[in-house]
Amino acid sequence: MRLPRFVGVIDLSIAIVVAVLVLMPAREMFATAAIKGDDAQQFAIALAEARTIARPDDGRAAEDFARRLGEANMKDWAIEAAVRDSERAKDSPTRWRALLAASVAYVDKLDVVPGLDYANRALAACETARDRGDAAACPSWEQVRMKIYQAYLDAGVSSGINPHRDPIGFRKAGEQRSGWLQVRLGGHDTERGSAAGSGGSAGSSGSAGSGAAP
Numbered sequence: 001m002r003l004p005r006f007v008g009v010i011d012l013s014i015a016i017v018v019a020v021l022v023l024m025p026a027r028e029m030f031a032t033a034a035i036k037g038d039d040a041q042q043f044a045i046a047l048a049e050a051r052t053i054a055r056p057d058d059g060r061a062a063e064d065f066a067r068r069l070g071e072a073n074m075k076d077w078a079i080e081a082a083v084r085d086s087e088r089a090k091d092s093p094t095r096w097r098a099l100l101a102a103s104v105a106y107v108d109k110l111d112v113v114p115g116l117d118y119a120n121r122a123l124a125a126c127e128t129a130r131d132r133g134d135a136a137a138c139p140s141w142e143q144v145r146m147k148i149y150q151a152y153l154d155a156g157v158s159s160g161i162n163p164h165r166d167p168i169g170f171r172k173a174g175e176q177r178s179g180w181l182q183v184r185l186g187g188h189d190t191e192r193g194s195a196a197g198s199g200g201s202a203g204s205s206g207s208a209g210s211g212a213a214p
Contacts, residue, residue, distance in 0.1 A: 002022055044068060059094030062086065066101035070108050078105040086121075093137035096125035100146060103153075110163040112153055112170070119150040158197050 035042055048065040055061050061083030069078035082102035089095040103118035123146050126138035155177030156163070156170045163170035 035074060056088040057092040059089050059092055059097030062098035063101040066105055070105055075109050093129040094133040096122045096138055099125055110155055112163055116153040116157050121155055122146055123150055
């Protein structure tokens, strides 16, 4: 049995919309680079990312990629990349570098609680590598630098001060409670304080990170 069908206003409206969509020319689209900077900077970041893909168990490559993203002000991407790469490097003696990079990326956004968590993980990974007889993967001076950084963060977090609201107060709490007047990961500043006599190697330049505590 065939039912009669009448063409109504709705049918005409649908037909017109379909015709317009089919006959309209494609809209012009524009795209820009997600990462700002000149060609050399963009190439350096792309190369760093390629190294993490080619060597997923290389903590140093993960550290370098996250650092470059942070310098390009791509902070969320730096966190995501460092966390992901630290998981891919679980069995690597250099995993601590990716974990520390994640900590630095979090601290760069003043997210100090997860930053402290990843600093603790980095220290544990470093100690694991050394216990397995691979001291070269995490030299003692790198371990000392991480301990200084971790102590600073731990003191600041324990103070209960929110660095988003009072970054100066958080910094002072970290300096006073940890016994250090200044802590930098880049190796350009000298740490000073009650432990300065034994922290000479901690203040030397190195690759334990490039971000500064809040």
